[in-house]
Amino acid sequence: MNKVRKGDEVIVTAGKDKNKRGVVRSWLDENHVIIDGINVVKKHVKPNPMKGEQGGILTKEMPINISNVSLFNPSTQKADRVGFKALDDGRKVRVFKSNGEIIVKA
Incomplete structure (x- = not known):
């Protein structure tokens, strides 16, 4: 289970x-x-006229290493580490390390 997910x-x-x-758009690898x-x-x-592509200067988003990003905690307004916790009903959820809140995907 990844600590950072799409979205x-x-x-x-x-x-x-x-x-x-x-916001994380996609995982490259x-x-x-x-x-x-x-x-x-x-x-x-x-x-490339064979493919019908026009040349020029494009702006594009390049990949960034996962070690250089951290999950944003809205309650503290800071970057936070992520841990895992097993709930009573057997589900495994992600939690913020600083305050123990469960991470809800928007």
């Missing part, structure tokens, strides 16, 4: 976008996520 609000803890917040509005770069693309 979670995260805060960047390292790199050029440090302290920016965004086991260690990289794509976050809306974070790590945006300009990419120069050549035109």
